[in-house]
Amino acid sequence: MITGKNYIGSQLVASGNKTYKTFNPESNQENEHIFTEATQEEINNAVDLASKAFKEYRTLSGKRKAEFLNAIADEILALDNELIQTYCSESGLPEGRAKGERGRTVFQLRSFADLVEEGSWIEATIDTAIPDREPSPKSDLRKMNIPLGPVVVFGASNFPLAYSTAGGDTAAALAAGCPVIVKSHPMHAGTGELIASAIIKAAEKTEMPNGVFSNINSSGIEVGQQLVAHPKVKAVGFTGSIRGGRALLDLAAKREEPIPVFAEMGSINPVIMLPKALQNRAENLATTYANSITLGTGQFCTNPGLILGIKSYALDSFISSLAKKIVEINPTCMLHPNIVGAYENNKTKAIAQEGLAVIANYKENTQPNYASQVVTTVEGKTFLDNPTLHQEVFGPYSMIVQCEDEKQLEEIISNLEGQLTGTVISDDNEVANYPTIIAALQNRVGRIIFNGVPTGVEVCPSMVHGGPYPASTDSRFTAVGVNSIKRWVRPFSYQDWPNNLLPDELKNENPIQILRSVNGTLTKEQVI
Numbered sequence: 001m002i003t004g005k006n007y008i009g010s011q012l013v014a015s016g017n018k019t020y021k022t023f024n025p026e027s028n029q030e031n032e033h034i035f036t037e038a039t040q041e042e043i044n045n046a047v048d049l050a051s052k053a054f055k056e057y058r059t060l061s062g063k064r065k066a067e068f069l070n071a072i073a074d075e076i077l078a079l080d081n082e083l084i085q086t087y088c089s090e091s092g093l094p095e096g097r098a099k100g101e102r103g104r105t106v107f108q109l110r111s112f113a114d115l116v117e118e119g120s121w122i123e124a125t126i127d128t129a130i131p132d133r134e135p136s137p138k139s140d141l142r143k144m145n146i147p148l149g150p151v152v153v154f155g156a157s158n159f160p161l162a163y164s165t166a167g168g169d170t171a172a173a174l175a176a177g178c179p180v181i182v183k184s185h186p187m188h189a190g191t192g193e194l195i196a197s198a199i200i201k202a203a204e205k206t207e208m209p210n211g212v213f214s215n216i217n218s219s220g221i222e223v224g225q226q227l228v229a230h231p232k233v234k235a236v237g238f239t240g241s242i243r244g245g246r247a248l249l250d251l252a253a254k255r256e257e258p259i260p261v262f263a264e265m266g267s268i269n270p271v272i273m274l275p276k277a278l279q280n281r282a283e284n285l286a287t288t289y290a291n292s293i294t295l296g297t298g299q300f301c302t303n304p305g306l307i308l309g310i311k312s313y314a315l316d317s318f319i320s321s322l323a324k325k326i327v328e329i330n331p332t333c334m335l336h337p338n339i340v341g342a343y344e345n346n347k348t349k350a351i352a353q354e355g356l357a358v359i360a361n362y363k364e365n366t367q368p369n370y371a372s373q374v375v376t377t378v379e380g381k382t383f384l385d386n387p388t389l390h391q392e393v394f395g396p397y398s399m400i401v402q403c404e405d406e407k408q409l410e411e412i413i414s415n416l417e418g419q420l421t422g423t424v425i426s427d428d429n430e431v432a433n434y435p436t437i438i439a440a441l442q443n444r445v446g447r448i449i450f451n452g453v454p455t456g457v458e459v460c461p462s463m464v465h466g467g468p469y470p471a472s473t474d475s476r477f478t479a480v481g482v483n484s485i486k487r488w489v490r491p492f493s494y495q496d497w498p499n500n501l502l503p504d505e506l507k508n509e510n511p512i513q514i515l516r517s518v519n520g521t522l523t524k525e526q527v528i
Contacts, residue, residue: 002033002086002190002193002194003193004019004033004034004035004036004189004193004217005036005193005217006036006038006042006046006214006215006216006217007193007196007197007200007213007214007215008042008045008046008049008214009045009046009049009053009210009211009212009213009214010200010203010204010210013042013045014036015036015039015041015042016036016037016038016039016042017036018036018037018219019034019035019036019037020034020035020037020186020189020219021033021034021035022035022089022090022186022187022188022189022190023090023187023336023337024089024090024092025091025092025333025334025335025336025337025340025368025369026088026089026092026333026369027089028337028367028368028369031089031090031190033189033190035186035189035190035193035217035219036217037217037218037219037220037223038216038217038218038223040226042216043216043223043226043227043230044230046181046211046214046216047150047181047227047230047232047233048211048232049179049210049211049214050150050179050180050181050211050212050214050232051149051150051179051211051232052209052211053179053208053209053210053211053212054147054149054150054177054178054179056209057177057178057179057208057209057212058146058147058177058178060177060208061512062116062117062118062119062512063117064206065113065116065117065174065175065177066113066114066116066117067113067206068174068202068203068206068208068212069109069110069112069113069116069171069174069175070109070110070113071201071202071205071206072109072166072171072174072198072199072202073105073106073109073110073113074202075197075198075199075201075202076102076105076106076109076166076195076198077102077106078198079194079195079197079198082194083098083102083191083194083195084098084099084102086190086191086194087101087102087160087161087188087191089190090160090187090188090189090190090191091160091187091188091191091335092333092334092335092336092369093160093296093333093335097296098161101159101160101161101162102161104161104162104459105161105162105166105167107459108162108167108168108171108459109166109171111459111481111482112171112172112174112175112482112485113175115175115482115485116175118514119505119512119514120514120515120516121145121482121485122144122145122489122505122514123143123144123145123491123517124142124143124144124505124506124514124516124517125142125143125144125516125517126141126142126143126506126516126517126518126519126527127140127141127142127519128140128518128519128527129496139495139496140495140496140497141493141494141495142493142494142497142502142506143491143492143493143494144491144492144503144505144506145176145486145489145490145491145492146177146489146490146491146492147176147177147178147488147489148176148178148234148235148260148488148489148490149178149179149232149233149234149235150178150179150180150181150232150233150234151169151173151178151179151180151181151233151234151235151236151237151488152180152181152182152183152224152227152228152233152235152236152237153165153167153169153170153173153180153181153182153183153236153237153238154182154183154185154224154236154237154238154239154240154244154248155167155182155183155184155185155188155192156185156239156240157185157187157188157240157335157336157339158296158299158300158301158335159239160185160187160188160191160192161191161195163239164182164184164185164188164191164192164195165182165184165191165192165195165196165199165215166195166198166199168459168479168480168484169237169239169262169479169484170182170199170213170237172482172484172485172487172488173235173237173488174212174213175485176485176488176489177488177489178234178235178488179211179212179213180212180213180214181213181214181215181216181227181233182196182213182214182215182216183216183218183223183224183227184196184215184216184217184218186217186218186219186220187335187336189217192215193215195215196213196215199213199215200213221244221247224248225251228248228251228252228259228261229251229255231255231256231257233259234259235259235260235261235262235487235488236248236252236259236260236261236262236263237262237263237479237487238261238262238263238264238265239263239264239301239479240263240265241265241266241394242265242266242392242470244263244265245261245263245264245265245470245473246263246265246470248261248263249261249263249473260474260487261473262472262473262474262477262479262487263472263473264301264420264465264466264471264472264479265470265471265472265473266301266391266392266394266470266471267301267302267305267392267419267420267421267467267471268305268306268390268391268392268416268419269302269303269304269305269306269419269420269421269422269423269454270306270307270308270413270416270419270422270423270441270444270445271289271304271306271307271308271422271423271425271454272308272309272409272413272422272423272424272425272437272441273285273307273308273309273315273318273425274424274425274426274427274430274431274434275309275310275312275314275430276426276427276428276430277425277426277427277430277451278309278312278314278315278317278318278425279312279314279427280427281427282314282315282317282318282321283317283318283321285318285425286318286321286322286324286325287321287325288453289304289307289322289398289453290322290325290326290328290329291329292304292453292454292455293326293373293375293396293397293398294326294329294331294332294373294396295455296332296455297331297332297333297334297335297370297371297395297396298343298371298373298394298395298396298397299334299335299339299394299395300455301420302420302421302454302455302456302457303394303396303398303454303455304398304423304453304454304455305392305393305397305398305399306398306399306401306416307398307399307400307401308400308401308403308409308412308413309400309401309402309403310402310403310404310405310406310409311402311403311404315400315402319359319377319400322359322360322375322400323359323360323375324360326360326362326373326375327360327361327362327363327373329373331362331366331370331371331372331373331396332370332371333367333369333370333371334369334370334371334395336369337368337369339394339395340369340370340371342394343371343393343394343395343397346391346392346393346394346395346397347374347393347395347397349388350376350388350389350391350393350397350399351374351376353378353386353388353389354382354386355378355379355382355386356376356377356378356382356389356399357376357377357378358374358375358376359375359376359377359400360373360374360375361373361374361375362374371395371396372396373396373397374396374397375397375398375399375400376397376398376399376400377399377400377401377402378399378400378401378402379401379402380401380402380403380404380408380409380412381404381408383399383401383412384408384411384412384415390416390417406434406437409437410436410437410440413437413440413441413444414440414443414444416444417444417468417469417470417471418444418445418467418468418469418470418471418472418475419444419445419446419467419468419471420445420446420447420454420465420466420467420471420472421445421446421447421448421449421454421467422441422442422444422445422447422448422449423448423449423450423452423453423454424437424438424441424448424449424450424451425451426450426451431450443468444467444468445467445468445471446464446465446466446467446468446471446472446475446478447463447464447465447467457480459480459481460481461481461482461483462481463478463480463481464478464480465478465479465480465481465484466478466479474487494506508526508527508528509526509527510524510525510526510527
């Protein structure tokens with residue numbers, strides 16, 4: 001049941017006087033539930049509870065944390081149709097997408113449960129003492145990852161489940177041993193509260209400390225600012241715009257104790273169409289990319305917003321085919337009127353740039369909050385000279401840059417801002433003839449796709465969902481997959497520490513049987 005209140009630990013609280021409602025973009029009307037924004041006192045109470053909970057939660061075994069994470073997954077599934085219906089009413093997304101995203105959310109939670117129960121993720125490293133070493137003795141040193149402390153997670157507008165209340169950031173932080181305070185996204189506050197209720201039930205069933213999780217309502221930016229500035233918060237997770245992520249990064253850096261902000265932000269995900277591929281498959285590629293550009297109304301952070309090719313008859317053919325095929329696709333609903341408004345504003349700004357030509361623009365009448373897809377094209381030099389053209393247009397929009405030659409193509413790639421993905425479309429062994437292009441692309445992205453589309457992010461250990469700024473604030477980390485847990489920990493060493501006082505992960509006898517590096521060798525054996 002949705003109450004519209006804040007979860008401050010296990011307690012539902014709503015003492016403030018600022019309220020708001022969510023909006024159904026499909027029906028173009030407000031939803032019924034009223035949500036109360038958290039007060040400064042409620043924010044402070046949530047962080048204080050998290051700080052107290054951290055003292056106990058950080059010491060729990062991997063098995064206990066795994067029980068908690070699996071219980072969250074179970075409770076989310078138990079929400080059943082109420083969750084799916086709320087999700088759809090707050091996002092305008094179809095039921096199939098809601099169920100798919102719920103499945104991904106549950107899978108992420110169970111993946112982290114498996115990771116922490118096995119235990120080797122803490123990267124235990126042991127270098128034993130050499131007391132008789134000359135000219136000076138060597139100490140016994142043992143290192144492992146330990147949790148940072150309370151983490152604030154910002155819900156994402158475009159993924160009400162997988163990147164929000166119990167999404168990847170929350171699952172990874174809880175797995176690492178960090179309590180989580182979620183700043184619920186105002187566009188899907190009801191979905192957020194239902195998921196929060198599942199987490200609280202799971203916490204109570206598995207006897208987690210009160211304060212291990214809180215869910216905070218907010219209609220604007222003030223609550224998020226207060227959370228990031230709070231001295232007991234030790235890290236932040238964010239998925240959203242460059243403007244929002246950068247503001248949080250700057251705020252966190254100005255604190256008396258600066259803290260890390262792991263933000264996944266804007267990306268236009270360049271796609272390089274090599275000449276032979278275009279010559280042989282222009283029409284098929286146009287069909288594939290018309291579908292990718294419009295998938296989910298273009299509301300994915302991996303939407304292919306930039307297509308690069310070298311001028312040729314084949315590129316002309318691709319442009320012509322894409323222009324025809326993309327307007328044959330029926331427009332779909334965006335997440336919120338504000339997102340539709342931002343899309344229209346950014347699209348209009350892009351189209352107004354000198355030298356840009358519109359090659360496809362869906363012109364039929366659409367329902368309210370539905371987005372009309374647009375494809376534009378521009379000369380390589382114009383693109384290089386105008387940074388405005390590099391900016392993301394969040395929605396079903398893509399731009400084709402026509403490069404004079406391979407040299408200009410490499411120059412454009414090298415001058416791009418950091419991106420989440422880069423895609424190479426190649427025939428035969430064509431890609432082997434462009435090593436400098438691939439090297440330039442590797443320097444600008446977190447993941448390279450071969451003969452595919454960037455839309456779609458597999459949740460697995462090998463996935464990198466991040467990239468050079470502004471794709472993310474720290475390109476050394478991924479926001480997807482179990483390795484994302486590394487954002488919420490820091491390395492810590494024990495020197496000459498008594499064996500019986502060491503954590504189990506570093507004791508000589510290796511009681512929990514994890515894989516460790518002992519004097520440079522990976523092993524599960526005891527230290528003798």
